[in-house]
Amino acid sequence: xxxxxxxxxxxxxxxxxxxxxxxxxxxxxxxxxxxxxxxxxxxxxxxxxxxxxxxxxxxxxxxxxxxxxxxxxxxxxxxxxxxxxxxxxxxxx
Amino acid sequence: xxxxxxxxxxxxxxxxxxxxxxxxxxxxxxxxxxxxxxxxxxxxxxxxxxxxxxxxxxxxxxxxxxxxxxxxxxxxxxxxxxxxxxxxxxxxxxxxxxxxxxxxxxxxxxxxxxxxxxxxxxxxxxxxxxxxxxxxxxxxxxxxxxxxxxxxxxxxxxxxxxxxxxxxxxxxxxxxxxxxxxxxxxxxxxxxxxxxxxxxxxxxxxxxxxxxxxxxxxxxxxxxxxxxxxxxxxxxxxxxxxxxxxxxxxxxxxxxxxxxxxxxxxxxxxxxxxxxxxxxxxxxxxxxxxxxxxxxxxxxxxxxxxxxxxxxxxxxxxxxxxxxxxxxxxxxxxxxxxxxxxxxxxxxxxxxxxxxxxxxxxxxxxxxxxxxxxxxxxxxxxxxxxxxxxxxxxxxxxxxxxxxxxxxxxxxxxxxxxxxxxxxxxxxxxxxxxxxxxxxxxxxxxxxxxxxxxxxxxxxxxxxxxxxxxxxxxxxxxxxx
Numbered sequence: 001x002x003x004x005x006x007x008x009x010x011x012x013x014x015x016x017x018x019x020x021x022x023x024x025x026x027x028x029x030x031x032x033x034x035x036x037x038x039x040x041x042x043x044x045x046x047x048x049x050x051x052x053x054x055x056x057x058x059x060x061x062x063x064x065x066x067x068x069x070x071x072x073x074x075x076x077x078x079x080x081x082x083x084x085x086x087x088x089x090x091x092x093x
Numbered sequence: 094x095x096x097x098x099x100x101x102x103x104x105x106x107x108x109x110x111x112x113x114x115x116x117x118x119x120x121x122x123x124x125x126x127x128x129x130x131x132x133x134x135x136x137x138x139x140x141x142x143x144x145x146x147x148x149x150x151x152x153x154x155x156x157x158x159x160x161x162x163x164x165x166x167x168x169x170x171x172x173x174x175x176x177x178x179x180x181x182x183x184x185x186x187x188x189x190x191x192x193x194x195x196x197x198x199x200x201x202x203x204x205x206x207x208x209x210x211x212x213x214x215x216x217x218x219x220x221x222x223x224x225x226x227x228x229x230x231x232x233x234x235x236x237x238x239x240x241x242x243x244x245x246x247x248x249x250x251x252x253x254x255x256x257x258x259x260x261x262x263x264x265x266x267x268x269x270x271x272x273x274x275x276x277x278x279x280x281x282x283x284x285x286x287x288x289x290x291x292x293x294x295x296x297x298x299x300x301x302x303x304x305x306x307x308x309x310x311x312x313x314x315x316x317x318x319x320x321x322x323x324x325x326x327x328x329x330x331x332x333x334x335x336x337x338x339x340x341x342x343x344x345x346x347x348x349x350x351x352x353x354x355x356x357x358x359x360x361x362x363x364x365x366x367x368x369x370x371x372x373x374x375x376x377x378x379x380x381x382x383x384x385x386x387x388x389x390x391x392x393x394x395x396x397x398x399x400x401x402x403x404x405x406x407x408x409x410x411x412x413x414x415x416x417x418x419x420x421x422x423x424x425x426x427x428x429x430x431x432x433x434x435x436x437x438x439x440x441x442x443x444x445x446x447x448x449x450x451x452x453x454x455x456x457x458x459x460x461x462x463x464x465x466x467x468x469x470x471x472x473x474x475x476x477x478x479x480x481x482x483x484x485x486x487x488x489x490x491x492x493x494x495x496x497x498x499x500x501x502x503x504x505x506x507x508x509x510x511x512x513x514x515x516x517x518x519x520x521x522x523x524x525x526x527x528x529x530x531x532x533x534x535x536x537x538x539x540x541x542x543x544x545x546x547x548x549x550x551x552x553x554x555x556x557x558x559x560x561x562x563x564x565x566x567x568x569x570x571x572x573x574x
Contacts, residue, residue: 008453015411015456016418016433017449018441031454033512038400041470044477051472052479054302054332055288055528055553064328086420087432 001039003031095125097258101167101315104261108155108166115148115155115166115210122168122212126259134234135244135254137173138181139213144168147210162208163318169204170260172251173214174221175306176295177201184297185219185229185247188443192423198295199330200264200306200323207322212260215250219445220414221271221299223247224517227508228447235504236278238543242501245278247271251309252279262310262319266296268303269402270496270521273533276309277496277546280535282563283309284316287553288528289334291320292327300409301332303402303525313534313564317341320556336554344557345564350384352562355489359395360520366499372537372545373495379569380493385562388489392481395523397474402522403515404458404471410448411455417443450511479527486552491562494520496533496546520548530556534563 005024008031012019019027096104107113123141130136151166171177174184176194183189201211218228226234226249234249236242237257244253248265252275255263265272267285276283284307291306298304308319321342326335356377361370377387419425419439426438444452458467485492497520507514524531529550536547547566551559 003457007457011453011457011460014460015452016415016436016440017444017452018437019449027450027453030450030511031457034403034454034515035457037512038404038467038471040400041397041404041474044394044397044474046470046473046477049473049476051469052475053472055479055526084420087427087430087435089432 001032001035003028003035095258096122096168096261097311099261100312101164101261101310101318104167105161105163105165109161111155115151116145118166119144119148119168119210119212122259126213129257130259132235132240133237133253133257134232135215135250135257135259136170136213137183137185137216137231137250140180140211144210144212151208151210162206164204164262164322165208167209167262168212168260169209170213170215170251170254170263171201171211172217172248172263172265174217174266174297175201175264176297177211177214180214182214182297183231184221185217185231186443186445186448187230187424188417188439189423190230194295196295199292199327201295203323204264204319209262209322215248215254215263217250218247219448220297220410221247221266221268222410222447222451224270224274224514225502225507226250226275227504228445230445233504236501238280239501239541241504242543243278243504245275245497245501247275248283248309249275252276252281252283255279255281255309255311262308262315264306264323265309266304266306267525268299268305269406269525270518272307272309273496273521273531273546273548274518276533277548278501278544280538280544281309281311282313282316282532282534283307284320284532284556284560285524285530286320286324286556287334287530289332290324290336290530290554290556292330292333294327294329298413300406301413302409303406305525313532313560313567314342314345316532317345317560317564320560334554339557341557341560345561347561349562349565352385352491353388353489354380354385355388355390355485355492357390357392357395357485357492357494359392360494364498365495368539369495369497369499369545372539373493373547376536376547376566377493379566383565383569390485390489390492392485392523394474394477394481398478398523398526399515399519401471401474401478402518402526403454404467405475405526407451407455408458408468409455411452411459414448414452447511475526478523482523482527482529490551490558492550494548494550496520496548500539500541500543500545524550529553530559532559532563534566
């Protein structure tokens with residue numbers, strides 16, 4: 001499985017990453033090698049095997065009482081930045 | 094004062110007998126850091142004023158004859174991916190260079206409640222992604238045993254600090270071996286507890302289903318003491334296990350005669366360094382002399398672990414690291430850019446090469462058309478790896494392997510070839526996939542004086558057994574740096 005520079009560009013777009021032109025070639029080569037390596041999993045027949053997303057070790061559901069407890073408030077969270085400011089989200093066409 | 098020749102127990106006893114004050118010790122620790130950390134570079138940030146203030150308060154308590162906590166006045170170092178209020182928490186990344194969290198992680202809070210004094214935060218691979226601490230966005234940490242070698246990673250700063258005597262105990266985090274590998278390379282003890290044992294609240298997420306916090310120290314006993322302090326249910330972590338925490342320290346000396354130790358043949362492969370192999374075999378003989386039974390076992394899916402891990406870990410990472418968007422944390426590269434451009438520029442300038450590579454790989458594995466072939470497939474192989482261990486633990490109590498196929502490698506040796514770096518994790522990542530606990534204990538040095546680590550694994554929540562088996566080895570003249 002070869003990953004092309006175009007693939008890198010596409011995935012970078014999905015991941016909101018900028019990739020410089022000179023990085024593309026190197027990344028395509030490195031990712032190709034890694035993806036080639038993980039093809040190893042195709043040697044295994046996994047039909048009928050349940051996926052494990054998380055090894056659940058706790059039998060208790062983490063549900064707490066519906067009670068107000070003092071916690072880090074938003075004023076605390078924004079202490080260092082005062083407020084969260086973002087560029088204009090909606091732009092005129 | 095260098096902490097290399099003292100343990101937490103002895104230090105607390107010296108305080109109690111008024112032979113030393115906490116203030117003296119903490120002040121000396123900072124002098125020692127000034128003297129030696131220019132070479133090793135274990136620390137990203139220090140908190141001298143606060144630490145000295147805490148030391149003074151502790152001295153007042155001691156003078157008043159108040160009872161002392163188990164880790165009273167013990168200087169500890171914290172990997173810089175755990176939040177501490179009012180201290181920068183960088184994760185070794187430029188994107189979080191100026192981030193100061195408004196709260197403290199549960200593990201650090203509990204360590205402080207046990208009397209420990211945080212002296213600083215340690216270097217690590219950016220977002221804990223790496224096996225050598227060379228991926229830090231700031232600088233490379235060096236192995237105190239040999240400065241041109243890596244300390245292992247990603248908790249390399251924590252291991253190097255303990256090994257060079259600039260802290261007594263350190264916290265690290267382990268997603269694929271990030272506590273055990275640096276412990277092995279730096280000749281200290283490091284334990285990754287069962288998934289869910291230690292709260293992840295305040296640990297910056299890399300791969301949420303694999304991450305776990307644990308201690309590094311010179312001795313098994315100190316690791317046991319630290320674990321006792323930090324383990325236990327925490328309602329701020331939805332995956333925290335509500336399981337009783339045994340008295341690990343009291344259990345250390347329980348007899349281990351008759352313990353069945355499994356030796357998985359898949360871990361003794363051609364890539365295993367001959368000197369490492371010889372040390373591990375010597376370790377097995379120590380256990381035979383202690384009356385343990387050795388059994389050859391098989392973990393047949395071991396060879397698929399690296400591939401499985403690098404799909405699951407990167408997929409989770411690509412999702413977890415989506416939050417670094419220039420809005421809420423640290424760095425923002427904006428100018429007159431649009432929102433989307435701000436996201437991209439911030440992430441481009443803030444993330445290092447390895448982090449980008451993993452985000453790309455994870456995004457690829459999760460993207461339309463590839464989800465089933467890569468991510469879902471890896472989750473199924475994860476089940477097979479877990480079953481291997483379940484079967485093995487029907488036959489044996491503990492599994493013994495090398496921690497790493499080699500000793501510490503040279504700085505720069507593997508940075509050009511990410512895959513070869515990934516393959517160095519081959520013996521440690523299986524445990525994370527299975528959520529099991531594992532410990533690395535020093536078991537000698539090679540002909541160049543570089544430490545070798547022996548890994549012991551046990552079933553879920555069997556840390557007490559694991560620690561006692563490791564402790565007996567250490568006592569039997571195994572090896573203490």
